[in-house]
Structures are given as structure tokens and as C-alpha cells.
Amino acid sequence: MLRPAALALWAALALLCFCGFMALGTWQVQRLHWKHDLIERVAQRVHAVPVPAPGQHNWPAVNAERNEYQRVRLEGILLNRHETFVQASTELGAGFWVLTPMRLADGSLVWVNRGFVDPARRDPARRGAPQPEGLTTITGLLRMSEPGGGFLRQNDPAQGRWYSRDIQALASAHGLAPAAPYFVDQEGGPGAPEIGPMSAAPAIWPVPGMTVVAFRDHHLGYAITWYVLALMVAAASFYVGRLEYRQRRRRGVAADRVRVRHA
Structure with missing residues (x-):
């Protein structure tokens, strides 16, 4: 007791x-x-009609709650000489996201994730198609910057090793400004095949449209x-x-x- x-x-x-x-x-x-x-909101955004990507005057208002996974459209010139590889793991295996800055008509920049390449296709000459030149239109999903690294590793701009899509760090490393606080995951074109572990090797790289929209619940x-x-x-x-x-x-x-x- x-x-x-x-x-x-x-x-x-x-x-x-x-x-x-x-x-x-x-x-x-x-x-x-x-x-x-x-x-529910993200599902509606992903399947919505694309809208123009937020312009420079709207950048301060861009945030994950309001804009993440919004379907947007960009028109500009891809600066292929600044192409950067960010480590990735996808249904096609391990490799890299190909991030390329796009210069818009007003002079501002938006980084575009053009898709996935495996290690053997880092060289543009081995991708099955030439890189886009001149005025290019891209449709995709707006994504927020990923500062801090990833895969339990920190980005190392000096050595060109990138483990997350840290837009501010990428722009700084390449001396590019002004850069949007977001990037765009390019989507596949009309009739693009479904990508899965058993898919045949794509004929053209990088492979866009591989954004995984999933939330822990x-x-x-x-x-x-x-x-x-x-x-x-x-x-x-x-x-x-x-x-x-x-x-x-x-x-x-x-x-x-x-x-x-x-x-």
C-alpha cells in the first residue's frame, strides 16, 4: 500500500x-x-492546365504551401554550358538529374531539371539527341529549392559534387543572377512511355517526367x-x-x- x-x-x-x-x-x-x-491540393495542381511560372516580381511570395508541384510553363534559352549534375536514385537506377539554367526574356534565370541520365550518358554526345538550342518552351512542375545537401552528404560546389538541388548554391557556383528561388521538373512530352524498373533503356536522354509525387502518411x-x-x-x-x-x-x-x- x-x-x-x-x-x-x-x-x-x-x-x-x-x-x-x-x-x-x-x-x-x-x-x-x-x-x-x-x-488533394497537390493532385489538383499536378493535373491542372499549366500557367506561366512566377516572374521575378512574384518570387518573394513563392512558397511550398502555395506553389509546390504547380504545373508551370517557361519560355527562354537554356544555358547548356552551365549544365550541372545532381546525384539521383530513380526507377531507372542510380545516376544524375541534369539541371540547366534557362534565361528568360526579362533576363532572369530559372533552373530546369531536364530529367535523369545514367552515368554513361553524362556526355551530351551520348544521349541520342542534341541539346536544345535557341528559344525553348518547357512545361513542368514547380519545385522548391533543396538546401543542405542530401544522401547524408553536403553539397561541395568547389568540387562540383551535388547531392541536392540547392538553387541558390547552384546559381552562386556558376555566377548566375538573378535566379528564381525554385526550379522546374520538366515533364515528358505527349505520349511519353511509362517509366519503371522493367522498362527498356530509353533512346533519348535525359529522361524527363520522373518526379515522384508522394507524401508520408x-x-x-x-x-x-x-x-x-x-x-x-x-x-x-x-x-x-x-x-x-x-x-x-x-x-x-x-x-x-x-x-x-x-x-
């Missing part, structure tokens, strides 16, 4: 844990609704876990409370019998 002070402390800790677990479960339910709303499982923990705390509290009540009752009955015996 616990002393009153210990029992009060145990009850306070149990209440704190119960409230904490319930709060975490409710927070995950809120995150679940937010994630499903995000997935484990919030329901997390919510259930927190609520189950809260229920376990409540059940344990009920058990301890009942046990303490019975022990105290038995002790009280025993004390009454002693008093009756000595009366």
Missing part, C-alpha cells in the same frame, strides 16, 4: 501522462486532416498509438486505484476487528 504522498505523486504523473498522450493523439489527427488536404497509425498509450495509462490508474482501495478497506476492517476484540 502506498503512502498518501506517494499515491498523490503517482496520480499526478499518471494524469500528466494521460493528458500528454491524448494531446499527441489529437495533434496527429489534426496532422492527418492537414496531410489529406495537402495531397502515417498520422493515423501514430494517433492510434498515442491514444492506446493514454488508454493503458487510464487502465493502469484504475487498477492501482482499485488495488489501493481494497487494501485500505481490508486494513480498516482489520483495525475495526482489533478494536472490537479489545473493547
Whole structure:
């Protein structure tokens, strides 16, 4: 049997844990609704009619919540001499994203992810088609910059090693300005074949349209876990409370019998 002070402390800790677990479960339910709303909005953007990419005067307002995965259209000249390779892992295997800056009519720059190449196709002469020259129109998905590196590695601009599509760092490394705070994942042309692990090797590289639009959605499982923990705390509290009540009752009955015996 616990002393009153210990029992009060145990009850306070149990209440704190119960409230904490319930709060975490409710927070995950809120995150679940937010994630499903995000997935729905992104699905609408991906399949929408392309709109002009945000111009330089709109760059400060561009953010992930409002613009990520928006289908946009660009027209300009690709600066192929500044082509940069960023490490990638896709359904076609390991290789690189080909990022090329596009100079727009107003002089500003937008980096374009033209697609995936395997290590054997880094050389433009081995890609099955010449690089685009002159005025070019590209349609694709707006993506936000990826600062900080990736694959547990930091970008190394000095050595030309890139592990994430950090637009600001790319522009700085090539001395290009002004550059948009986003890049565009070029989409495949009409009738482009589906890409998968069993696909035949493409005839033309880089391979565009390989953006993976997927979101982790484990919030329901997390919510259930927190609520189950809260229920376990409540059940344990009920058990301890009942046990303490019975022990105290038995002790009280025993004390009454002693008093009756000595009366």
C-alpha cells in the first residue's frame, strides 16, 4: 500500500501522462486532416492546365504551401554550358538529374531539371539527341529549392559534387543572377512511355517526367498509438486505484476487528 504522498505523486504523473498522450493523439489527427488536404491540393495542381511560372516580381511570395508541384510553363534559352549534375536514385537506377539554367526574356534565370541520365550518358554526345538550342518552351512542375545537401552528404560546389538541388548554391557556383528561388521538373512530352524498373533503356536522354509525387502518411497509425498509450495509462490508474482501495478497506476492517476484540 502506498503512502498518501506517494499515491498523490503517482496520480499526478499518471494524469500528466494521460493528458500528454491524448494531446499527441489529437495533434496527429489534426496532422492527418492537414496531410489529406495537402495531397488533394497537390493532385489538383499536378493535373491542372499549366500557367506561366512566377516572374521575378512574384518570387518573394513563392512558397511550398502555395506553389509546390504547380504545373508551370517557361519560355527562354537554356544555358547548356552551365549544365550541372545532381546525384539521383530513380526507377531507372542510380545516376544524375541534369539541371540547366534557362534565361528568360526579362533576363532572369530559372533552373530546369531536364530529367535523369545514367552515368554513361553524362556526355551530351551520348544521349541520342542534341541539346536544345535557341528559344525553348518547357512545361513542368514547380519545385522548391533543396538546401543542405542530401544522401547524408553536403553539397561541395568547389568540387562540383551535388547531392541536392540547392538553387541558390547552384546559381552562386556558376555566377548566375538573378535566379528564381525554385526550379522546374520538366515533364515528358505527349505520349511519353511509362517509366519503371522493367522498362527498356530509353533512346533519348535525359529522361524527363520522373518526379515522384508522394507524401508520408502515417498520422493515423501514430494517433492510434498515442491514444492506446493514454488508454493503458487510464487502465493502469484504475487498477492501482482499485488495488489501493481494497487494501485500505481490508486494513480498516482489520483495525475495526482489533478494536472490537479489545473493547
